[in-house]
Amino acid sequence: MILILFGPPGAGKGTQAQILVERYNLKQLSTGDMLREAIKKGSDLGKEAKSIMDKGELVSDQIILSMIREKLENAEREGFIFDGFPRNLEQAKSLDEILNKLKLELDLVIEIIVEDDVLIRRIENRVRESKDARSDDNAEVLKNRLNVYHQSTEMIKPYYLEKNKLVQIDGMGSIEEVSNDIESHLSVKVKQ
Ligand code: ADP
Numbered sequence: 001m002i003l004i005l006f007g008p009p010g011a012g013k014g015t016q017a018q019i020l021v022e023r024y025n026l027k028q029l030s031t032g033d034m035l036r037e038a039i040k041k042g043s044d045l046g047k048e049a050k051s052i053m054d055k056g057e058l059v060s061d062q063i064i065l066s067m068i069r070e071k072l073e074n075a076e077r078e079g080f081i082f083d084g085f086p087r088n089l090e091q092a093k094s095l096d097e098i099l100n101k102l103k104l105e106l107d108l109v110i111e112i113i114v115e116d117d118v119l120i121r122r123i124e125n126r127v128r129e130s131k132d133a134r135s136d137d138n139a140e141v142l143k144n145r146l147n148v149y150h151q152s153t154e155m156i157k158p159y160y161l162e163k164n165k166l167v168q169i170d171g172m173g174s175i176e177e178v179s180n181d182i183e184s185h186l187s188v189k190v191k192q
Helices: 013-024 031-041 044-055 061-073 089-101 116-129 139-151 153-162 175-189
Strands: 002-006 027-030 080-083 108-113 166-170
Touching: 002 013, 002 153, 013 027, 013 080, 013 108, 013 175, 027 031, 027 061, 031 044, 031 061, 031 080, 044 061, 044 139, 061 089, 089 153, 108 175, 116 139, 139 153, 153 166, 166 175
Parallel strands: 002 080, 002 108, 027 080, 108 166
Antiparallel strands: none
């Protein structure tokens, strides 16, 4: 099974991805996590990415796509969940090409919908409660991440709607409510 979890920063994609990983034995591919790992290692790629991430802008498609290609080509499992990727139309189209080459097919794009003011409150709490808050978790950068989301990332919705792959979930309930909602779509849509 191949899924994309799609939604604004702070929507709970990571939390829901972890639940799905266990339930369906999927490998989670989070481009944000991959980038943060590269930063921790201090690689050239990490250094280049950090300044862009700290502004809330998108890292170049070239970097993102080569990371995804490498992970997919070297993965043993056939089930994946993409989290934070694709983030623009170019990435979405490239993902189709990569999957095609590997003879894999995307099953579903799950959009988690949360209103902007709720997202801002969630991230503010995350900053207050976490000892190791991310360097891009602050009010100003978050506003830019939300702008980038509305300007670039949301543009991929019509692409997947047309392919009949997009389902929309209300992301404002509890973790369990959201995950049950996702589950009900998966059992209808996806052959297991
Ligand atoms: P969030 O879900 O809170 O937006 P992520 O961990 O997915 O956070 O991403 C953090 C940052 O990493 C983004 O703001 C962006 O700079 C960079 N990034 C992550 N994934 C991508 C991607 N697919 N394309 C471009 N930039 C990305």
